[in-house]
Amino acid sequence: MIWGVLQFPGSCDERDALYACSAAGGEARLVWHEDRDLGGIDAVVVPGGFSYGDYLRAGAIARFSAAMEAVAEHAAAGKPVLGICNGFQVLCEAGLLPGALLRNENMRFVCRQLELIEEKREQLSGPGADEPFNARLSVPAKHGEGRYWAPEETLDALEANGQVAYRYAPGNNPNGSARDVAGVTNEAGNVLGLMPHPEHAVDPLTGSTDGLRVFQRLEGVLR
């Protein structure tokens, strides 16, 4: 499995994402935002950070990059795409995921370890498919604009379709996200975005390896 990790001006978590992809058992390489060629890449990570300085809105400029044009084609072909934090914002701006990320409810940047509940999603099951869903994952979150929002009818549809991939565990919603949504998929299930950072939770040294599960589940899309 070969992962490609996008790198925009202002990205800051791409190195950790590379490390996480390798820790999950694959090869990984950076893809510069001007690079239109994803040749040979099986799965794409759109990493966290502040692409293009978050100018206008988080993710608003990055969505027009050459690399994102390639990512849209990659997603349309049913191949896995993972957006983390700013990457989630970029995927929403690009229309590859539903909804939007607004300023945190308390208008403050949040940075803390929290717990997620992994929702059932058959299409994303791969290694670890036999493990119970509704597992609690301990991962960090760090963002100022992470409040997931979508119209009520969209939220209803996401829940009915099983597109809510992760929710904040009770008492762990750090930003006021609607219905405690922390991560969603597209309708096909091959594009996943979440605000917390699984790439920072792949080594016991940092207190949790639960983030590996997110990367491993994306691998399941290819199987």
Added chain:
Amino acid sequence: MVELEADDPERLAELCEKLLANPLIEDYEIQSL
């Protein structure tokens, strides 16, 4: 508020829809000066 000089004012609405605003969460108004 975003101020800009537009070569083609007729495309301002398109510019707002595609870049300057996220219509899902934002309204916008165009004022020509």
